[in-house]
Amino acid sequence: MPQLLSSSNLLLSSRPLAVGVIPDPATLDLWASYSLEQKTAACDVIELRLDTLQLSAEKVRAALVGNQTPVLLTARHPAEGGQGTVEAAGRIALLEPLLDLAALVDIELRSAMEMRPLVQKAQGMGVRVMGSFHDFQTTPGEEVLRGAINFAQPAGLDAVKIATFLNNSTDLTRLIALTSEVHRLRLSCMGMGPLGRVSRLVLAKCGSLLNYGYLGESNAPGQWPAPRLKELLAEL
């Protein structure tokens, strides 16, 4: 029940949230070793990267006994920075057994139709589903980004996330403009690369809801350590 409550509250948060990414078993162990105070200081949400964790659902579940921090489940498509299978069925098989632990699930917008059964099951359990778009090379033009954002609601999703590589300050300006607008669904937006860190602060201030940082090793260029990010977000 606490997860159900946090699930609906998360997308209504009036402050930007810090997400601590757990991409490997060592970071999962690290998280499990933290005290409640350390967890609270580290982040507001944990993201379990099931595609790179490569642990059985039982092992993940065992490591999260007593965990009270809202959980975001991700099984990333290889075309968007993930490891493992391109088949939706393979990613559904990673996500489905852990849905009861989740507050949120992240699926790629490109997979929204194939993942429909999982989306419906998650939403039926009170878990919100975020549709995501990643580009590790560049930041596409406004039309592409806007298209991604506008696709999410008719596709039955609850939130949108955009993560792109920033090659110059014009790319960042484009993300700032987009994030500052009012959208039908809550938007999380972040840059990667040398401008990644600065983007994650300014975009949070402009309305980006979920802002990712690392707990063990960084898994994307431009992340802050999650505890530092949480601290900085509170000071903005």
Ligand SMILES: O=C1C[C@@](O)(C(=O)O)C[C@@H](O)[C@@H]1O
């Ligand atoms: O999509 C994202 C954002 C991210 O790539 C980042 O840039 O911090 C980190 C990933 O784990 C997460 O799924």
